[in-house]
Amino acid sequence: MNVKDKVTIITGAGGGLGSEMARLLCKHGAKVFILDLDAEKGQQTADEIVAGGGAAWFFKADVTSEADWKAAVDKAVETCGRLDVLVNNAGINIRKPIEEMSIDEWCTMMKVNTGSAFLGCKYAIPVMRKQGGGVIINTSSVCGLIGHKYTPEAYTASKGAVTLLTKAIASRYAKDGVRCNSIHPSTVDTPFVQILFKDPERKAERLGEVPLGRLATSADVANAVLYLASDEASFINGVALPVDGGVTCY
Numbered sequence: 001m002n003v004k005d006k007v008t009i010i011t012g013a014g015g016g017l018g019s020e021m022a023r024l025l026c027k028h029g030a031k032v033f034i035l036d037l038d039a040e041k042g043q044q045t046a047d048e049i050v051a052g053g054g055a056a057w058f059f060k061a062d063v064t065s066e067a068d069w070k071a072a073v074d075k076a077v078e079t080c081g082r083l084d085v086l087v088n089n090a091g092i093n094i095r096k097p098i099e100e101m102s103i104d105e106w107c108t109m110m111k112v113n114t115g116s117a118f119l120g121c122k123y124a125i126p127v128m129r130k131q132g133g134g135v136i137i138n139t140s141s142v143c144g145l146i147g148h149k150y151t152p153e154a155y156t157a158s159k160g161a162v163t164l165l166t167k168a169i170a171s172r173y174a175k176d177g178v179r180c181n182s183i184h185p186s187t188v189d190t191p192f193v194q195i196l197f198k199d200p201e202r203k204a205e206r207l208g209e210v211p212l213g214r215l216a217t218s219a220d221v222a223n224a225v226l227y228l229a230s231d232e233a234s235f236i237n238g239v240a241l242p243v244d245g246g247v248t249c250y
């Protein structure tokens with residue numbers, strides 16, 4: 001997959017899935033700006049990549065802040081002269097069903113999960129159009145494709161909006177060489193999930209819905225991002241790509 005020298009911004013890349021994406025893209029020669037609220041984790045991820053011979057920078061940013069977005073995109077362009085790839089990955093989940101969720105919590109979910117992708121696209125697209133193209137990848141979820149009974153309704157609504165924001169951008173800006181796709185992971189194997197899985201009933205319940213019979217790994221998700229960012233995906237635009245072992249097949 002060719003992503004060599006592609007100047008890339010990945011949000012929420014201090015830890016979790018975003019840091020795996022950053023490591024993988026850097027391994028393939030991309031130059032990655034790690035955006036995160038958490039300065040300690042973000043700097044550590046960047047330092048590890050640089051120590052391993054990769055090109056990475058940490059930039060502290062709140063992805064809900066318009067000023068932070070403007071500064072981050074300016075920094076990437078100032079440092080590397082362009083912006084080839086934007087991965088809107090940062091997201092949160094307030095784990096409450098609709099009956100228990102306040103309107104403020106709903107707004108927070110929408111702001112972080114959907115507003116961040118809106119702002120990232122708003123500031124990246126003018127740069128990409130000016131230079132003749134670019135790639136945007138939005139991290140949605142299986143919950144951006146289906147209603148899922150174990151997931152908060154606000155999370156599902158926020159991720160569903162990301163799915164169609166992606167397609168709207170894909171259709172409007174393809175003429176400028178900008179491709180925009182979304183990825184839709186199912187539950188990823190993290191320490192949090194392993195704690196949940198100590199309850200055998202919950203484990204059986206969750207694994208039972210995956211035709212391939214296992215959880216996603218962060219490598220599964222990062223590999224999808226690598227492909228969509230690469231030149232090999234040059235005709236892939238407006239796609240909502242499940243990384244879910246078949247969860248959304250039925």
Ligand SMILES: NC(=O)c1ccc[n+]([C@@H]2O[C@H](COP(=O)([O-])OP(=O)(O)OC[C@H]3O[C@@H](n4cnc5c(N)ncnc54)[C@H](O)[C@@H]3O)[C@@H](O)[C@H]2O)c1
Pocket residue numbers: 011012013014015016017018035036037038041061062063064089090091092112139140141142184185186187188189190
């Ligand atoms: N983990 C899963 O099972 C799973 C499944 C489907 C989709 N997703 C999506 O994948 C993305 C990454 O999930 P993850 O599991 O790696 O989460 P995570 O909580 O491990 O990491 C999220 C990162 O985003 C950062 N962040 C949060 N709010 C921010 C803000 N306002 N500004 C800047 N940075 C901020 C955090 O500091 C953290 O480093 C999210 O959009 C999530 O909804 C995750």
